[in-house]
Amino acid sequence: MCLAIPGKLLERFDENGLSMGTIDVNGATTRACLEYVPEIEVGQYTIVHAGFALKIIDEAEASESLKLWQELIESGAFDIDEELPSPDQI
Amino acid sequence: MKSFLPRTRYEGLRMKYIDEYRDPALARKILDAIGRKATRRWTIMEICGGQTHSILRNGIDQLLPEQIELVHGPGCPVCVTPLESIERALVIATRKEVIFTSFGDMLRVPGSSSDLFMVRSQGGDVRIVFSPLDALRIARENPQKEVVFFAVGFETTAPANAMAVYQASREGIENFSVLVSQVMVPPAMKAILSSPANRVQGFLAAGHVCAIMGYEEYEPVAREFNVPVVPTGFEPVDLLAGILETVELCEAGRAEVVNRYGRVVSREGNLAAKQTIAKVFEVTDRQWRGIGLIPASGLGLREEFSRFDACKKFDVAHIHADESPLCMSGSVLQGVLKPDGCAAFGRECTPQHPLGATMVSSEGACAAYYNYHRTFDSL
Numbered sequence: 001m002c003l004a005i006p007g008k009l010l011e012r013f014d015e016n017g018l019s020m021g022t023i024d025v026n027g028a029t030t031r032a033c034l035e036y037v038p039e040i041e042v043g044q045y046t047i048v049h050a051g052f053a054l055k056i057i058d059e060a061e062a063s064e065s066l067k068l069w070q071e072l073i074e075s076g077a078f079d080i081d082e083e084l085p086s087p088d089q090i
Numbered sequence: 091m092k093s094f095l096p097r098t099r100y101e102g103l104r105m106k107y108i109d110e111y112r113d114p115a116l117a118r119k120i121l122d123a124i125g126r127k128a129t130r131r132w133t134i135m136e137i138c139g140g141q142t143h144s145i146l147r148n149g150i151d152q153l154l155p156e157q158i159e160l161v162h163g164p165g166c167p168v169c170v171t172p173l174e175s176i177e178r179a180l181v182i183a184t185r186k187e188v189i190f191t192s193f194g195d196m197l198r199v200p201g202s203s204s205d206l207f208m209v210r211s212q213g214g215d216v217r218i219v220f221s222p223l224d225a226l227r228i229a230r231e232n233p234q235k236e237v238v239f240f241a242v243g244f245e246t247t248a249p250a251n252a253m254a255v256y257q258a259s260r261e262g263i264e265n266f267s268v269l270v271s272q273v274m275v276p277p278a279m280k281a282i283l284s285s286p287a288n289r290v291q292g293f294l295a296a297g298h299v300c301a302i303m304g305y306e307e308y309e310p311v312a313r314e315f316n317v318p319v320v321p322t323g324f325e326p327v328d329l330l331a332g333i334l335e336t337v338e339l340c341e342a343g344r345a346e347v348v349n350r351y352g353r354v355v356s357r358e359g360n361l362a363a364k365q366t367i368a369k370v371f372e373v374t375d376r377q378w379r380g381i382g383l384i385p386a387s388g389l390g391l392r393e394e395f396s397r398f399d400a401c402k403k404f405d406v407a408h409i410h411a412d413e414s415p416l417c418m419s420g421s422v423l424q425g426v427l428k429p430d431g432c433a434a435f436g437r438e439c440t441p442q443h444p445l446g447a448t449m450v451s452s453e454g455a456c457a458a459y460y461n462y463h464r465t466f467d468s469l
């Protein structure tokens with residue numbers, strides 16, 4: 001029930017006074033209510049739960065965090081070079 | 091060592107926001123970093139059943155350095171829906187005038203002597219829907235019937251369930267009602283942390299719950315109980331980055347909330363969704379299956395929407411039920427016992443013949459252990 005994966009908005013329409021959309025989730029299309037993401041545009045990615053789009057995926061943040069992880073790892077920043085606190089300090 | 095990253099049926103397709111977070115090389119590097127950072131043992135709980143499923147499927151629990159132990163939390167809605175709600179659902183679904191609608195994974199959850207599938211096989215009109223709006227559509231199309239939706243779940247289903255009720259009220263659809271068993275994560279975390287048996291030193295917070303509620307509400311929990319809380323996602327890189335952050339915070343003695351799921355989670359969450367939840371629901375005490383009553387841990391319909399309350403409409407509020415004494419799922423859900431520590435695990439209790447709800451849902455810890463091997467050495 002809680003495994004929502006990202007889908008891409010293909011089109012929007014109104015139904016019974018609610019803002020709805022067709023969403024492509026890995027090639028399978030599904031319908032979702034867009035009332036909670038009123039600013040979403042066709043082509044954007046969103047998380048869908050129980051038939052509702054709940055959050056537009058922040059593209060800038062997504063590529064930023066991936067880049068950051070890569071860089072941190074490649075720079076060796078994860079190597080132990082500072083003195084670690086001893087357990088009794090914690 | 092178990093190979094990392096499963097083959098999926100999508101293999102060959104590039105999937106945006108998924109493939110990058112399944113990159114084995116990146117995952118391996120984060121694993122190494124966790125190994126270097128962890129100077130002592132840490133016990134970390136992932137709250138969300140979806141994360142439990144992903145951790146076991148990807149073998150993350152086995153790839154982690156031995157100082158890091160993951161324990162699995164109560165965040166599976168199917169698992170914590172109390173027995174009395176199941177019994178009430180069964181009574182309502184049996185009625186001739188009712189079309190009973192539910193998310194599919196609730197149908198096999200055992201009540202004291204039956205389940206919704208059995209009601210269906212005996213002639214009950216029980217239908218699986220993916221959204222409460224589908225249930226509302228069925229009500230619109232069947233005005234001569236009473237359509238009931240089983241509104242279970244955590245904060246992730248609350249916006250959908252709230253909107254269905256709100257929309258029914260707006261459209262004047264009076265043959266629609268909801269059987270509400272809606273629960274919330276922060277009170278469950280506090281219950282776990284307050285228990286004398288608690289072993290949890292840091293939390294991975296459930297990414298999609300936080301997408302709606304934000305992570306603001308975890309800040310007082312982190313301060314009060316002196317534990318770090320790290321919202322993260324479901325893919326291996328998300329989970330490992332979340333674990334790395336939690337380990338770093340534990341090592342530094344910093345009881346803070348640090349978001350590791352920035353593409354989906356913000357501090358304040360989805361305000362429109364929170365508003366609709368607050369319009370339709372109010373906070374109530376709630377029974378949790380296997381755990382018992384947790385004060386102020388659930389949502390119930392506000393007075394203005396009480397005509398959509400299936401419990402009242404069908405007069406089933408008096409139905410109570412006791413758990414089977416065999417099932418240890420309460421301890422499993424609180425991270426005190428691993429599923430394979432239960433005497434019935436894999437013997438009397440299997441996904442084909444589940445004794446407890448944690449064996450029914452694929453997000454339940456017992457089913458995840460059964461399906462992904464963590465086991466049979468001792469059997």
Ligand code: SF4
Nearest residue numbers: 417419432439446456
């Ligand atoms: S293995 Fe079965 S009986 Fe044991 S705790 Fe899990 S669900 Fe309950």
